[in-house]
Amino acid sequence: MEDKLQNIIKEQTFRFLIHRDIALLETDANTLSIDLKLDRANVSRTLNHYWRQDQLIKIKGRPTFFLDKEILMNHYGLKTSIQEYASHEDLLETLIFYEQEQNLNYHFKEHIGSRLNESMVKETEYLIDYFDYPLRSYIIHMVGNRSTGKLSYCDHIYRYFKTNVYKSENVAYQILNCQIHQDSLIEQLNGLKQNSATSFIVFHRTDSLTDSLLNQLMQTIEHFNETDDGSVYIFTSRKNSHLPSTFYTHPVNVPDFKNRRVKDKMALIFHAFEEEAKLTKIPILLRRNIINCFLTSDYERNIAGLNNEIRNTCIRAHSRMKKEGGHYLDLSLEDLSDQVIKNIKHVNESVSDLNKIYDRLGTSRFYIQVDQPFEALKQLESIGLSNRETVKASHVKSRNDYLDDTMRKSMKNDELELDALTKNIMDKLLVFLKVEETTMHRYIHTMAKHIRIVFESKQQLAPQSFQKYNLEPEWNRFYSQLEKAYGSLIPMADKVFLIEFYEKSLSVVKAYRHVFIYVSHWTSTEAQIKEVFPTIVLSHFDLSYLNSRNQHTVDGLLKLIDEEQRGKTLILMSDSTFTPELIQATKEESSQEIEFISNITLNQAKAIYSLSKDPLFNIDQLKSIEFINYSGSLFNQLSYGLKTSLKIFDATKVTEVLVQSYYKIINDLNLVNDDDSLGHYVYEAAFAFERVLIDQKYIINDGTSKKENRLIRLSIENSLIEANSLFGRSLPQHELNHLVDVIKHSYDLN
Numbered sequence: 129m130e131d132k133l134q135n136i137i138k139e140q141t142f143r144f145l146i147h148r149d150i151a152l153l154e155t156d157a158n159t160l161s162i163d164l165k166l167d168r169a170n171v172s173r174t175l176n177h178y179w180r181q182d183q184l185i186k187i188k189g190r191p192t193f194f195l196d197k198e199i200l201m202n203h204y205g206l207k208t209s210i211q212e213y214a215s216h217e218d219l220l221e222t223l224i225f226y227e228q229e230q231n232l233n234y235h236f237k238e239h240i241g242s243r244l245n246e247s248m249v250k251e252t253e254y255l256i257d258y259f260d261y262p263l264r265s266y267i268i269h270m271v272g273n274r275s276t277g278k279l280s281y282c283d284h285i286y287r288y289f290k291t292n293v294y295k296s297e298n299v300a301y302q303i304l305n306c307q308i309h310q311d312s313l314i315e316q317l318n319g320l321k322q323n324s325a326t327s328f329i330v331f332h333r334t335d336s337l338t339d340s341l342l343n344q345l346m347q348t349i350e351h352f353n354e355t356d357d358g359s360v361y362i363f364t365s366r367k368n369s370h371l372p373s374t375f376y377t378h379p380v381n382v383p384d385f386k387n388r389r390v391k392d393k394m395a396l397i398f399h400a401f402e403e404e405a406k407l408t409k410i411p412i413l414l415r416r417n418i419i420n421c422f423l424t425s426d427y428e429r430n431i432a433g434l435n436n437e438i439r440n441t442c443i444r445a446h447s448r449m450k451k452e453g454g455h456y457l458d459l460s461l462e463d464l465s466d467q468v469i470k471n472i473k474h475v476n477e478s479v480s481d482l483n484k485i486y487d488r489l490g491t492s493r494f495y496i497q498v499d500q501p502f503e504a505l506k507q508l509e510s511i512g513l514s515n516r517e518t519v520k521a522s523h524v525k526s527r528n529d530y531l532d533d534t535m536r537k538s539m540k541n542d543e544l545e546l547d548a549l550t551k552n553i554m555d556k557l558l559v560f561l562k563v564e565e566t567t568m569h570r571y572i573h574t575m576a577k578h579i580r581i582v583f584e585s586k587q588q589l590a591p592q593s594f595q596k597y598n599l600e601p602e603w604n605r606f607y608s609q610l611e612k613a614y615g616s617l618i619p620m621a622d623k624v625f626l627i628e629f630y631e632k633s634l635s636v637v638k639a640y641r642h643v644f645i646y647v648s649h650w651t652s653t654e655a656q657i658k659e660v661f662p663t664i665v666l667s668h669f670d671l672s673y674l675n676s677r678n679q680h681t682v683d684g685l686l687k688l689i690d691e692e693q694r695g696k697t698l699i700l701m702s703d704s705t706f707t708p709e710l711i712q713a714t715k716e717e718s719s720q721e722i723e724f725i726s727n728i729t730l731n732q733a734k735a736i737y738s739l740s741k742d743p744l745f746n747i748d749q750l751k752s753i754e755f756i757n758y759s760g761s762l763f764n765q766l767s768y769g770l771k772t773s774l775k776i777f778d779a780t781k782v783t784e785v786l787v788q789s790y791y792k793i794i795n796d797l798n799l800v801n802d803d804d805s806l807g808h809y810v811y812e813a814a815f816a817f818e819r820v821l822i823d824q825k826y827i828i829n830d831g832t833s834k835k836e837n838r839l840i841r842l843s844i845e846n847s848l849i850e851a852n853s854l855f856g857r858s859l860p861q862h863e864l865n866h867l868v869d870v871i872k873h874s875y876d877l878n
Contacts, residue, residue, distance in 0.1 A: 132164055133174060134196075137184065141196040145203055150216040156191035157717075176716045179211070186212045187219055239284040240399065241277070246392040247383050248281070255285065258378050259293045265353050268362045269371050272382030275432035278364045279303065281382060282330050285362070294326055294358055301328045307336040314348055321352055327359045335365040339372075346375050385430045390423070391508065394485060396431060397422050398494070398505040400438045405496045410446070411456040416492035418459045425468045437468050456495075530591050530625070531632055538574040538633070546573075550580045553610070560606050561630065571633035575626050583616045590625035603627060642747065644740060646728070647685075647702045657703075660730055661737040664701075685714050697721045697747060699736070701728040704811065707804070723747055770814055785851045786810045792847035793871065797840065805874035812870045813848070816863040817855045840868045840877075 140155045154163065157172040164171070175194050178184045185200060187193040197211070213219040241248040258266060268285075272278050282303070290299040302320055304313060313331070320327050334342060349361055363371060371377050385393065397419060405412050418441075427433030444463040449456070485508070486492045494504050546554070554576035557563075563572055582589050599607070603623070611617055645665045646657050657664060685700075698721070700706070706724045715722060725732075735753050770779040790809045794801060844867050852858040859867070871877070 130174060133160060133171070134178075136160065136163070137194055138196045138199060141199045144195060145199075150187070150193060153193045153195075155194045158191060172717050179716075182211065185219075187216055188212065188214055189216065239281060240395045241281070241388065241392045246395075247388040248392075251380050251382075255378070255380065256288075259289065264357070265349070265359045265361065267349065267375065267377045268360070268380055269377040270362055270364045270380045270382060271367070272364070273366055273384050273430060275430040276382045276384055277431050278382050279330070279332065281380075282362055282364070285360070286328050289328060289360055296326075299326055299328050303330045303332055305332050307333045310337055310341060313337075313341070313345060317345070317348060326357045329360070330362045330364065332364050334363045335367050335370050342370075343372055346372055350375065385434055386426050391485065393423050394419065395505060395508050396434065397438070398496075398508065400435050401442075401496050402505060403435075404439060404442045405498050408442070408446070409498050410449075411498055412442070412445075412496040413456055413458045414494040414496060415459065416486060417461065418464070419494075421461070421464055421468060437465055440465050441468075530594075531629060534574060534629060535571075535632060538570050544570065544573045545577070547580075549583075550576045553579050556610065556613075568633065571630070574633075575629060578622065578626060578629075579610065579618065582618055582622050583614050586616060588619035588621055590619075590621040592621055594621040594624040594628070599623060599627070642697045642699060642740065644699045644701065644736065646733075647700055648704070656730055657728075657733050660734040663737070663740065664733075685710075686717055697723075699723045699725065699747070699750070701725045701733065701736070703728060705807075707807075721747070723750065725750075770811070781854065782814055783810060785854055786813045789813065789844075789847040789851055793840075793843050796843040796846075797871075799875055802874065805871075808874055809867070809870055813851070813867060816859055816866060817851065817857070820857050820859060820863065821855065837865075837868055837872075840871055841865065844868065844871070 137155050140153055144150070144153060154160070157168055157175055160166075160175075161168040161171040175184065179186050179194065183197055184194045185197045187195065193216075239248075239252070240246070255268075258268075270278050270281065286299075286301050290297060300320060300323065302316075304316060306313060309316060317329070320329060331345070337345070352359070363377065365371075385396070388396075401412050401414055422434065422438070425437075427437065429436070441459060441463045442457055445457040445459050448454075448460075448463070449458070489504055489508070550573070554572055557572050557576055558569075561572065563569070578589060607618055607623055643665060644661065644663065646661070648657075648666070658666065700722060702725070705726045711724050725736075732753055736750065739749050739753075770782055787806065787810060790806050791801070793799075793809075841864050844864055848859065
């Protein structure tokens with residue numbers, strides 16, 4: 129079966145590379161199970177096993193597809209590849225990136241800024257084209273502020289030139305600091321040219337030269353052009369229009385740190401911390417919040433300023449490490465300088481590029497080890513991002529707050545106040561936006577009302593932070609028609625706000641809705657939860673219960689998700705315990721976004737309900753609620769779990785007698801203690817007694833007459849004498865048979 133499965137996936141991967149159409153793929157679990165006439169659950173488990181073994185790439189969606197990782201990597205000449213993609217579009221975007229990346233020369237791939245979707249990729253492409261043009265010499269004017277990385281870029285240009293253009297190691301490379309050597313520049317240039325016909329010379333800080341000396345230098349270079357054999361002359365300066373206009377120079381602009389794109393900013397930060405680890409021989413733990421602070425701060429001295437701040441941060445962390453007796457630098461916000469904190473700005477929408485980078489890297493915590501390649505820095509090279517603007521300082525927080533506040537008011541407004549002018553404007557908006565969904569009408573009404581107030585007050589209503597960009601032609605035409613029809617102007621900030629408000633409302637209407645599901649072990653706690661959380665969906669399992677790790681339980685959860693909540697973001701809460709194995713298996717086999725919350729209390733459920741009433745509820749808001757994070761003994765974990773799910777007896781006493789029962793059973797049957805099996809038995813036995821006490825009917829396998837079953841049942845009966853006394857009832861045969869199945873399943877005694 130496994131060989132056939134792998135062969136089909138390999139064939140399908142080759143087919144995908146030709147057609148690039150996911151609609152032609154047949155590598156989802158359901159299709160493969162039909163083609164191979166196998167059980168879908170078995171196929172799904174096998175696929176996820178290969179994926180965890182790093183043999184397959186997962187494309188999440190409805191359904192989830194798989195591709196052969198080795199074939200993709202060989203096709204694009206990759207050493208590493210991302211293991212999971214959020215969508216088909218995400219995968220295609222990355223494959224396009226790989227193809228374009230293959231066209232960039234190796235020497236520029238090493239330069240932070242010149243890789244695809246980084247700040248200087250266009251400059252690098254133009255330089256390659258320039259060197260491809262047959263000239264006797266190449267003159268480049270490189271402009272950039274102090275410490276932006278001009279000389280580092282020159283090093284990479286030199287390596288490219290000698291390998292790909294001149295194709296010889298015999299190329300003299302010299303950097304002449306014009307500020308220091310201005311009196312001897314011509315003399316040094318003549319000496320270099322006498323020793324080598326082909327030279328690579330950088331005149332650094334040419335803005336410190338007088339116009340007369342600069343003209344003389346350029347004329348000398350032009351004289352050498354008659355005998356040159358492809359020399360390169362680079363002039364670096366901080367001013368754009370400094371060189372004489374009578375000479376052709378190829379322009380190269382090196383951006384400030386704050387104007388670079390997210391990806392190369394992060395690479396510069398990673399590189400600086402890696403250098404600190406190499407220098408000090410001390411590992412560094414770097415978290416997302418620290419990276420984001422450095423990313424969004426401004427530095428007067430650009431990259432040099434960034435490097436200095438990173439060193440200062442490491443010095444403070446080192447001082448703490450020595451006091452606390454640590455072995456690595458665990459960076460925290462208190463280690464950052466006041467200057468970094470002071471210069472942090474809010475960032476615009478392309479912060480989503482940051483999230484994509486963290487998602488692709490698979491973590492937001494980075495451990496930089498001594499004298500070992502920093503994998504995150506290497507992996508960063510293979511991350512393709514959409515071609516968005518760089519992260520800039522802006523007033524986005526006030527803009528987003530204003531948008532969110534307006535959205536909430538709009539969502540809560542069930543009665544539309546349709547005065548004549550608002551209705552007239554709303555009708556025009558509905559025609560222009562071609563809106564048909566009735567769910568959008570309240571948002572269109574909000575837009576119409578906003579325009580009406582602007583017209584009546586003749587004042588700007590939206591915050592100034594909405595000043596932004598050139599509008600799309602169709603929006604411009606629509607606004608012009610409105611202004612002409614009503615004889616009043618709409619300020620630019622209000623125009624931008626209305627566009628962003630419409631886009632946000634459209635995304636809210638189309639977005640997945642959050643659905644809260646309470647999954648109980650049975651019915652005893654449902655009424656109490658429903659009282660504090662009226663909108664919750666109730667469900668319970670007559671399966672092997674939530675703390676089970678078997679496929680039967682996983683399939684039960686998947687069935688619940690598929691039948692009732694398809695295409696929605698789910699928050700699954702339980703009075704019992706979702707085990708890590710169950711959570712992992714369910715997430716792997718479902719394309720839903722699912723949050724699991726175990727042992728939910730009434731107060732926690734009430735707090736979640738309060739959050740859920742926010743029309744713009746986000747799953748991240750759950751972090752504001754304090755959930756129990758177990759760190760104590762297994763006994764305490766079990767006791768707490770039963771406390772939230774059993775409402776009849778003291779959970780500590782119940783746990784105590786049932787743990788004793790379990791140990792008697794495994795001693796009788798010569799079995800080895802296993803914590804998972806212990807937890808499973810204690811929960812099942814407790815729930816069995818609860819069903820008996822509340823006269824809850826439960827249809828369970830009546831068991832068989834096999835000898836080993838009778839022995840296990842007898843052992844269970846004898847072990848429950850103290851429990852029978854505590855509960856005042858004994859378990860009937862069908863419940864004992866169920867506990868027999870629990871022991872058999874836990875120890876694979878079938």
